[in-house]
Amino acid sequence: MTSSNTPSQIVVVGNGMVGHHFVEQLHQALPSAKIIVLSGEPRLAYDRVHLSEYFSGKSAEELAMTTPELYDSWGVEHHCNAYVDNIDKAAKVVTTKSGETYSYDKLVLATGSYPFVPPIPGHDQEHCLVYRTIEDLEGIEASAKESKVGVVVGGGLLGLEAANALKEAGLETHVVEFAPQLMAVQLDEGGGRLLKNKIEDLGVKVHTSKATSEIVAGENCRFRMNFQGDDYLETDMILFSAGIRPSDQLARSFDLEIGERGGIVIDNQCKTSDPDIYAIGECALWQNRIFGLVAPGYTMARAAVSHLIGGDTEFEGADMSTKLKLLGVEVGSIGDSHAKTPGAQSYTYENQPQGIYKKIVVDEQSNTLLGAVLVGDSSEFDTLLQYSLNSIALPEFPETLILPSTEGAAPTLGADALPDSASICSCHNVTKGDIIATIDAGTTDFAGIKSCTKASTGCGGCTALLKNVVDAELEKRGVEVKKDICEHFAYSRQELFHLIKVNKIKTFDDLLAQYGKGLGCDICKPAVGSILASTWNDYILEKDHVSLQDTNDTYLGNMQKDGTYSIVPRMAGGEVKPEGLILIGEIARDYKLYTKVTGGQRIDLFGAKVNQLPEIWEKLIAGGFETGHAYAKALRTVKSCVGSTWCRYGVQDSVGAAIEVENRYKGLRAPHKMKMAVSGCTRECAEAQSKDVGIIATENGWNLYVCGNGGMKPRHADLFATDLDKETLIKYIDRFWMFYIRTADRLQRTATWMDNLEGGLDYLKDVIINDSLGIAEELEAQMQHVVDTYQCEWKTAVEDEKSRKRFRRFVNSELDDNSVVFVEERGQIRPATEAEKLSDINIIDATETSEA
């Protein structure tokens, strides 16, 4: 950075998305830069890409990308309604419409573009509108209120988004397109046809190959649009979305070079023909191209900043592939979707009953992917984009990339056994093949692979599986697999466990100071919190530990999608007294909580707000309940069948045994949740073989099963030992749990843990039953310590004023959180959807549910 020759005053004309990005980047790179922002709009930059969300209730404030305060705090001077209409290049001064002048050392034009309105006679009247700014949307909203029928002129990307807005506003909606198909820029003919069918199925009428010749007064509606030929359409309002034109008026008037069809000509540094003036974003023309997407604009902004501060980042064009959902239809377009490259060949898959169209375009030799079109199902988009962007060699039969998978065989254990078509992340439709492609393309760290593929960034349920696949693939390629838990500790969970135990470390801060770097994160903090808990078993909301816990642990409840919590009192073995049920019922009724019986034989109460939790728990505890640890990576439940006490077939008291073990291990923190069950006979009604630890009664005692699980990849437990007496049974389970807690990786359930132990089940038997490592006694002692120091966290929390303070919703107000909104369904509450929140109907006022 050569700050010595950094210009002292930089004026930015236009504060759209790109102009703002420029300001932000420049401020970050050079906080001392003197920046003046002149926004032609009445406000500062907002998120135009998500403009349509204004119709689903996003306010202008929520769309804002900056605020006057933020710019102030950066020392950026800013003016709104400051439309620049004069540049004096010699004096280096710009003037706004209202006559204000600003002198510059460097000028940046980020004036964006404006909607093109075809000069059809009659286009220029009320209720003929465009779709670009917040003011435009206010106008559309007002006009829609007085209209029944709406027409969008233009069937491109923006036109379809606009059509969606009209449809949502309840209008009979039409799209009129001049070309013979929709989205002619991105899609081929087949894709366009399918998209048209799908959109018409949704109730939007599409008229292609229609040129409007005039707009006149209508008979049944406000207007009548006459088309060439003798067709016409009646409508109350018209939205023009027929393309954009670069806002290059300043360049035209003040003699900067512009392209033949408009656009301010720039070089790789984003300089215009005047070396002191830059142009970026949609107003700029680079190698005769306008880039109508925000990402290339951002890249230009960074190139201009780089040039200003003496760096060498250049703008070198941009990929225009897009994936989006239009009117709920998935659409993807990659690269040369029209197969214009000489010699290009294509493969097409069309499934009319399901409304799916997929095409890939490959080069002459079928070596690389040139482009693709996806309509109706864009799940292959990420993979295809990887192929095309990185010129990854195509498989022998490229069509397999878009053909539905025919792999019937269920995948067996282990990452290697999975076929490439196996879906690893179902939220983002990432297959093992996608991950391999990403690794092949050069990404070899877990976080990088996550952010490339998006795998595991949705519900997160596949994290462990993803890690296995990645590790296995990397190992195959000879890359050393780091077991580092995260960037803050160069140790695995197991190593951290040993460090904590051997060095008697009691707090995260001490561990970080001695063995880590940075501040920690949401991966290492809860992991260390869990290790500290299972090693020393302090109260987890102790001052030193609070900040380590995941929100579920901090607030001792399971956070739901709307930010409320669910409450699960412990019911050991699924046994509950009538008084207990009545109390739970009363609480659920008084606080209007949604009530459901869980698979773990207990009751879950949903919809409690954070500030109600202590009050509710106080009542539960007074009634004899304890926390059920449903929020924790800890023992959840011990499920049981009714056993020999009542059942004709039972051979042992399974309920009694379940209650005994549940009370023994309750609160035990572990790398993942732990589940157990006890069945009273071999009929196995408690489904013990699907649990981490399962116990099945025999005539002679108890059989012990380990490492089963349900969930995403169900696995039957392995028989571990037979006909045990109760004492030996407990001893083995003590050892088993502690060994698991000590040596498993973060978020590794028992099955994966055992599969990754060299020697597997036999080794585990050796350690637990034969004490081959000589640690059995130590494991038991550690478990006994945890058992002896058990406390109900909720009891501790409600009794402690300081802890209770943590549950205040606002530090400065007793008001209720009015963002939590419920509606009624089947006689109970459920969270309102976004649409329901806006519509205001049947909303149950959450603020009146508190009876306290």
Added chain:
Amino acid sequence: MSIEWHNVCGTDDLVINSGVCALLNGQQIAIFKVGTAPDAGIYAVDNFDPQGKAQVIYRGIIGSIGDKTVVASPLYKQHFDLASGECIESPDQKLQVWPVRVQGNSVQIGTGAN
């Protein structure tokens, strides 16, 4: 264009390396205290998680990514840079950042007077 400062809570209301939520003119603001220095390391950002669409950010875990101080949303765990409000995983998501300072024992949030 001057900044108007509002007392929202006392410095002892903050929990070290953790968040609280303040209500200012109907707006929910998450306030975080990073590190033990008495008047440094305080950040204020929108409490609304744009991905999870819920007012939950203050209940996230604080950490660092490289040299950025971040909070992880408690719902879907995406990270926001506390200094800029920017989401690390998807830069098009952004939390508004509020000016914040300590005066005596009070934590103050700034809003613009326009």
